[in-house]
Amino acid sequence: xLDEPRNTQEQIYDSGIAKGAERxxxxxxxxxxxxxxxxxxxxxxxxxxxxxxxxxxxxxxxHFYLSNxxxxxxxxxxxxxxxxxxxxxxxxxxxxxxMKKASEIASTECNLCKRCAMxxxxxxxxxxLMLFVRxxxxxxxxxxxxxxxTAHSHSATxxxxxxxxxxxxxxxxxxxxxxREEMPNLRIPLxxxxxxxxxxVIGPEPKFRAQLIYQAAVIFNTxxxxxxxxxxxxxxNSDMCMYTGDNDMMARIKKAHFETxxxxxxxxxxxxxxxxxxxxIYDMGNRALGWRMPPVPTxxxxxxxxxxxxxxxxxxxxxxxxxVTIHDPCNVIRGRGLHEMLRYVAHAIxxxxxxxxxxxxxxxxxxxGGGVINCGPPWKMKxxxxxxxxxxxxxxxxxxxxxxxxxPCHNCHGGLEDIIHVNEIGMDLKFLGxxxxxxxxxxxxx
Amino acid sequence: MHAVYSFLTGPLAWxxxxxxxxxxxxxxxxxxxxxxxxxxxxxxxxxxxxALRSILHWICPFASVNSRRRPVLSVVTFVFHVALLAxxxxxxxxxxxxxxxxxxxxxxxxxxxxxxxxxxVLGACIFFFVRRKVRPEVAYLxxxxxYAILALVAAPFLxxxxxxxxxxxxxxxxxxxxxxxxxxxxxxxxxxxxxxFFFPFTRGYMGSEFGAVRFARDW
Ligand code: HEM
Ligand code: HEM
Ligand code: SF4
Ligand code: SF4
Ligand code: SF4
Numbered sequence: 001x002l003d004e005p006r007n008t009q010e011q012i013y014d015s016g017i018a019k020g021a022e023r024x025x026x027x028x029x030x031x032x033x034x035x036x037x038x039x040x041x042x043x044x045x046x047x048x049x050x051x052x053x054x055x056x057x058x059x060x061x062x063h064f065y066l067s068n069x070x071x072x073x074x075x076x077x078x079x080x081x082x083x084x085x086x087x088x089x090x091x092x093x094x095x096x097x098x099m100k101k102a103s104e105i106a107s108t109e110c111n112l113c114k115r116c117a118m119x120x121x122x123x124x125x126x127x128x129l130m131l132f133v134r135x136x137x138x139x140x141x142x143x144x145x146x147x148x149x150t151a152h153s154h155s156a157t158x159x160x161x162x163x164x165x166x167x168x169x170x171x172x173x174x175x176x177x178x179x180r181e182e183m184p185n186l187r188i189p190l191x192x193x194x195x196x197x198x199x200x201v202i203g204p205e206p207k208f209r210a211q212l213i214y215q216a217a218v219i220f221n222t223x224x225x226x227x228x229x230x231x232x233x234x235x236x237n238s239d240m241c242m243y244t245g246d247n248d249m250m251a252r253i254k255k256a257h258f259e260t261x262x263x264x265x266x267x268x269x270x271x272x273x274x275x276x277x278x279x280x281i282y283d284m285g286n287r288a289l290g291w292r293m294p295p296v297p298t299x300x301x302x303x304x305x306x307x308x309x310x311x312x313x314x315x316x317x318x319x320x321x322x323x324v325t326i327h328d329p330c331n332v333i334r335g336r337g338l339h340e341m342l343r344y345v346a347h348a349i350x351x352x353x354x355x356x357x358x359x360x361x362x363x364x365x366x367x368x369g370g371g372v373i374n375c376g377p378p379w380k381m382k383x384x385x386x387x388x389x390x391x392x393x394x395x396x397x398x399x400x401x402x403x404x405x406x407x408p409c410h411n412c413h414g415g416l417e418d419i420i421h422v423n424e425i426g427m428d429l430k431f432l433g434x435x436x437x438x439x440x441x442x443x444x445x446x
Numbered sequence: 447m448h449a450v451y452s453f454l455t456g457p458l459a460w461x462x463x464x465x466x467x468x469x470x471x472x473x474x475x476x477x478x479x480x481x482x483x484x485x486x487x488x489x490x491x492x493x494x495x496x497a498l499r500s501i502l503h504w505i506c507p508f509a510s511v512n513s514r515r516r517p518v519l520s521v522v523t524f525v526f527h528v529a530l531l532a533x534x535x536x537x538x539x540x541x542x543x544x545x546x547x548x549x550x551x552x553x554x555x556x557x558x559x560x561x562x563x564x565x566x567v568l569g570a571c572i573f574f575f576v577r578r579k580v581r582p583e584v585a586y587l588x589x590x591x592x593y594a595i596l597a598l599v600a601a602p603f604l605x606x607x608x609x610x611x612x613x614x615x616x617x618x619x620x621x622x623x624x625x626x627x628x629x630x631x632x633x634x635x636x637x638x639x640x641x642x643f644f645f646p647f648t649r650g651y652m653g654s655e656f657g658a659v660r661f662a663r664d665w
């Protein structure tokens with residue numbers, strides 16, 4: 001089995017990796033790796049690599065391993081062996097081809113979902129190690145093309161999608177206009193200083209999923225909340241630089257975001273339904289800036305909807321009548337423990353909830369996260385085929401009657417959409433906001 | 447023969463124990479200093495309660511999801527580690543030697559029990575060896591070093607058993623036993639066997655992050 005070819009550069013061409021590699025020499029690779037190992041590599045990296053007892057117990061944590069016929073090269077420790085462990089062992093004396101493969105493994109075969117840390121007896125954090133590999137690849141200029149482009153967008157515009165400043169404001173006003181047909185005195189308050197919270201979304205929302213902003217506005221207006229959205233860069237809470245290993249940009253983007261909230265003197269930030277953006281604010285970006293916890297309290301939409309529903313600020317008129325299943329997004333479940341609140345909300349707005357198994361902290365990632373979906377079309381089929389276990393889970397939920405899958409995360413949506421489509425599962429995907437907007441009691445109905 | 451014995455139980459034993467304890471101390475302290483410099487997160491997010499909670503879940507067999515998924519390995523590994531630590535620590539022969547040298551002694555187990563534990567360790571080593579051969583995901587990760595370490599772990603138990611039971615060539619086995627025991631002590635701080643003292647920190651850190659920051663279980 002091990003001699004069979006797998007998805008390699010021979011089969012998948014990524015111009016970011018290929019063109020970047022043309023400029024590399026073994027000497028440069030060695031210098032960069034040695035600098036990184038002597039410089040940024042800290043106690044965790046060394047301890048993880050040295051402590052691993054090669055027991056293979058992490059294997060079955062990983063959907064890539066399970067979905068690729070248990071090919072050991074896709075196991076968490078297998079990926080470490082092929083990348084950072086070898087770089088450490090050989091003190092950076094590795095070939096250009098080795099680095100191309102390392103970039104592919106770290107960026108397209110690991111979602112940084114941290115499920116393996118819950119299966120390794122030592123709690124070895126393979127996601128942390130893969131991020132370190134990505135950082136080396138960033139320094140060497142061999143990051144996959146599509147995600148590098150989004151990172152460039154962040155650098156140039158402070159948002160992920162090359163949205164221009166006026167386009168952003170236009171999109172908000174356009175959604176406000178649309179929503180006013182339904183709710184005449186609805187506002188999307190821009191730049192309102194001292195509001196209770198700033199609502200922030202990811203770059204793709206104004207670009208592709210503007211109806212989500214519309215729905216959020218209806219929900220917030222119905223609940224009578226004192227909120228605002230910024231009209232300046234810093235509105236985007238997403239962060240692909242976190243996933244390319246561009247730590248300096250990660251810090252700058254988050255700084256812009258936090259400073260925007262501080263400028264508006266809001267009490268907190270409420271984020272849309274996105275997992276990786278939450279990770280950036282709550283876990284990685286804040287730390288890169290030296291903040292133990294986010295400097296402005298931040299809540300994810302799941303938690304916010306939980307608050308609104310449990311305090312009766314919004315009420316449900318008629319529950320969503322199709323049976324739903326729940327996809328737990330790793331970044332807010334393993335990343336923030338919102339699984340019970342998610343269930344509270346799902347049960348409050350839906351007639352019937354059918355669980356997928358395993359769920360909560362043990363849920364499988366959608367295979368889109370960790371920037372993998374952002375590596376773009378070249379890697380799509382590898383990503384989808386790398387998550388047959390998720391397809392299996394969805395099929396099982398469907399066979400028990402689930403018609404709709406709730407996925408409160410943008411990336412999960414993208415990933416699950418592809419999985420559902422390619423495997424012909426036939427299931428609807430919804431955000432919590434979609435359903436709440438549909439089932440809640442609105443003013444004119446009251 | 448006697449000169450070799452005196453050397454092994456005298457100077458070399460001092461060296462071996464010195465490297466063992468000194469090595470562990472050096473590795474822990476230097477790693478902690480490195481963490482102070484580059485991984486402030488480790489100190490920042492460390493939470494004794496959550497660390498301990500996670501460590502306990504991973505030490506007790508069947509207390510984690512993964513452990514329940516692999517009942518045979520969980521039992522073998524638990525018995526292996528308990529026997530591995532208990533046999534030499536509470537062995538009559540060892541305690542006698544220490545008593546003669548330092549005048550301190552503690553509880554020792556009956557020799558019959560020591561035999562059982564010794565055989566358990568050897569049996570577990572065979573199990574680990576076979577597992578490395580037959581499970582593809584383990585075979586893929588296995589290096590020559592993993593086999594060597596397994597052999598070095600087994601060696602003092604095999605030779606100790608040999609010597610105690612006066613099997614043919616037991617005089618040589620005694621020397622071999624002491625020597626292999628000393629080699630094992632020396633390599634623990636510098637190989638993957640360092641997991642012995644790194645375990646509380648790797649697991650504890652993950653437990654702290656999951657428990658206190660991520661509000662999620664990690665077992
Ligand atoms: C400084 C190093 C050591 C010395 C001087 C030493 C000495 C001895 C002696 C004198 C015996 C009794 C043999 C007999 O009755 O003829 C013995 C047995 C034994 N030793 Fe050690 N030992 C050392 C290190 C170790 C280590 C590191 C281990 C394991 C990790 C170990 C495990 C055992 C076991 C399991 C037995 C008994 C086997 C049985 O009763 O079946 N020893 N040792
Ligand atoms: C005292 C604390 C220790 C802890 C908490 C600990 C924990 C572990 C764990 C969690 C594993 C994972 C793999 C498995 O479950 O089989 C393992 C493997 C192993 N441990 Fe330990 N260990 C300790 C001490 C030691 C010592 C002192 C030795 C040897 C002198 C040792 C030798 C081994 C070996 C050889 C393996 C790997 C077996 C294989 O080849 O698969 N351990 N240990
Ligand atoms: S995808 Fe998740 S489980 Fe697999 S190696 Fe990466 S972090 Fe671990
Ligand atoms: S479970 Fe942990 S120690 Fe075992 S191979 Fe995987 S990473 Fe290494
Ligand atoms: S996209 Fe969703 S499931 Fe996938 S890593 Fe992100 S949060 Fe996890």
